[in-house]
Amino acid sequence: MSTKRVKLTFPEELITQPILFSVAKRFDVVPNIRRAKVSSTVGEIVLELSGEDENLDQAITEFENQGVVVEPISGDILGG
Numbered sequence: 001m002s003t004k005r006v007k008l009t010f011p012e013e014l015i016t017q018p019i020l021f022s023v024a025k026r027f028d029v030v031p032n033i034r035r036a037k038v039s040s041t042v043g044e045i046v047l048e049l050s051g052e053d054e055n056l057d058q059a060i061t062e063f064e065n066q067g068v069v070v071e072p073i074s075g076d077i078l079g080g
Contacts, residue, residue, distance in 0.1 A: 001052065002051070004049050005049075005073040006049060008063060023066075026062070027051070027055045027059040028055050029055050031047050034046045
């Protein structure tokens with residue numbers, strides 16, 4: 001099992017959608033939310049995704065396909 005650290009940025013039209021849950025369930029990855037900030041116009045989640053490498057890659061691709069901006073994180077996951 002591998003872990004990837006990412007920041008997800010959700011545009012306003014996706015904030016109320018259960019995208020994280022749907023993607024985690026569909027691709028059998030486990031999200032560990034480390035930090036989140038949600039307003040009426042944008043949502044940001046910093047998390048660790050754990051799972052098999054292929055599933056992690058597919059999950060990240062699905063986030064992007066749905067309009068979520070995915071940025072890899074290195075170093076201190078709680079910083080920034």
